Amino acid sequence: MRLRLAHLIYLALLAFAVIFLWQAQGLPGAQSRRDIGPAAFPEWIAVAMIGLILIDAVASRHLVRPTNFSDLGLAAAVAGLLGLSIWLATQFGFFRVLPFALFVGLWLAGSRHHLANVAFSVLLPAVLWLLFDRVLLIPIAGM
């Protein structure tokens, strides 16, 4: 059987449901005879999810597209670069890191107009600083 992205997603969701089902066993019981308690709803959902995943993985094996591994690579690269930028922003300050992150991001995304890239990398943070920090008083500089 060829590897399919939908099946990889189902595998991740299956693991998610199993972990929740296992964790739900440690939750306290209901406080009254009529209440179903904090564990029942997530347990039902997790069991239903596991059941549907197993049924669907078999029943619709002909309906899903094969995996394009470049999608997985792109997703991992974007997550890694964004995560790194956020970590750097927490260390050095959001508005100090953002211009560099934007410039690198534009270059990686394929833009080779260096002058436009520099202008954009300076202007967007300036607009955000003005709008969020000064006008809306939302302290994004403190990230």
Place this chain on the structure above:
Amino acid sequence: MPIDGLLAGLSALAQPDILLALVIGVTIGMAFGVTPGLDATSGTALLVSATYALSTEIALAVLIGIYTAATYSGSITAITIGVPGTPASAATVLDGYELTKRGELRRALSISITASVIGGIVGTVALVFLAVPLADVALLFGAPEYFALGLLGVAIIASLVEGMMLAGFVLALFGLLITTIGIDPFVGFPRFTFGNINLIEGVPYIPALVGLFAVSEAISLMTDRSDTTKAERPPFFAFDMDGALLRKIGRAVGIGSVLGAFLGALPAVGAAAANWIGYNEARRFSRDPKAFGKGSYEGLAAAEASNNGTVSSSLVPLLAFGIPGSATAAVLLGAMMLHGVTPGPNLFVENLGLVYFIFLCFGAANLIMAVYGVFGVSFWVRLVQMPKPFIVMTVLTLSVVGAFSVRSNVFDVYLAIALGVFGFLVRRAGMSVVPIVLAIVLGGLIEENLRRAMISSSDGAWIFLERPIAAVILAFTVVTFFLPLVRRALAVRRRSPPLSEKVS
């Protein structure tokens, strides 16, 4: 009294800052709509946290402006370059781009704005006349009915997802499971937090929306290879409409507007589906159906009237029952909750002025949009030609800011990125993120009302069958679950593709 609500809404709308907010919202919405890959949902999701520091009225005016304009402006891209700016303008390409190729760009743009504004206003009238009486009915609802209604809302959205047979339901269950993270509302015990203090209050709603809609959209844009640089630019004043043309498209606009307004009020039938349905129905009733697809004025008018007809009427389930019927309505629900407003029947009792303010905002947004459509379309066409890397980086930066802004917590940004990557993979697998979002929105309501109903019941789960309205809604839910399964099973047996419609 409705007249008091209307007067209160009018006096709020007449404030200069509200009108300015509407103009800003419409402007931003135009920009999102013309950009292929971005739409009303990603636009509102990105900017909902920016409205956090604003008053409720200003915040709603901005978001309503974005929603209204983004649904229309996708047609500018569809007409000028033949690529739908949003999924809601896919059918617009068929005749709109044909007209451009025939040298009738100005006429096509004029038909589009005229039909969109008429459709939008018909949808707003439908919102007023449907939401008010439905809210009166909803006042009779108790916990069992709300549990059943929440379940039906999730089931309808889930049943419309393409891809694997049960993908929509699996993703909806995933969303429901996410909502169980955090303090249990009844016993106050933390669930599934894995020792992470950031999860004590549950998975924050706005970062989840930003991740699933905006971040995933930005990553998808990186893989988009459509050429948007070849657009023909119309003159500054591009309006070319006369009485004869108006009479020619009148019937199609009427069919599209009424159908759009009706379809928008139904949960899960969004502007994208209405765009096609309106187009097809107008062709069926046309005197010249053979012209459709070859540059028909009627085809373009019907497609545009129907998608804009859904915009305001999609708020009917949200305002009447507190249950969003579409992805953008779910974002608006998040915005309302952020400002301490709980939509539903009680809103009509406690703050009727705000309800009428929302109705009036939709009407005003359509009029502002008309001005943009008549003057300066050339500016928006220039925006279509903006290189994709700049759009991607703008969306990603706004996503980071949007996810951080609500709680000033970096954890929320990481969460948005994680959900964004997951959302991108879900899209690439041919599924939709909408069931996850709807389930995250409705999960708390479903569990709380399930448990409240059980606690108040002396017969256990029988309470759901003893109450007629709850029983009927649950029966619909069961049908919603099994009907697509039967249809798809038959489709597989015939070795043909599934018959489901795609959720935008």
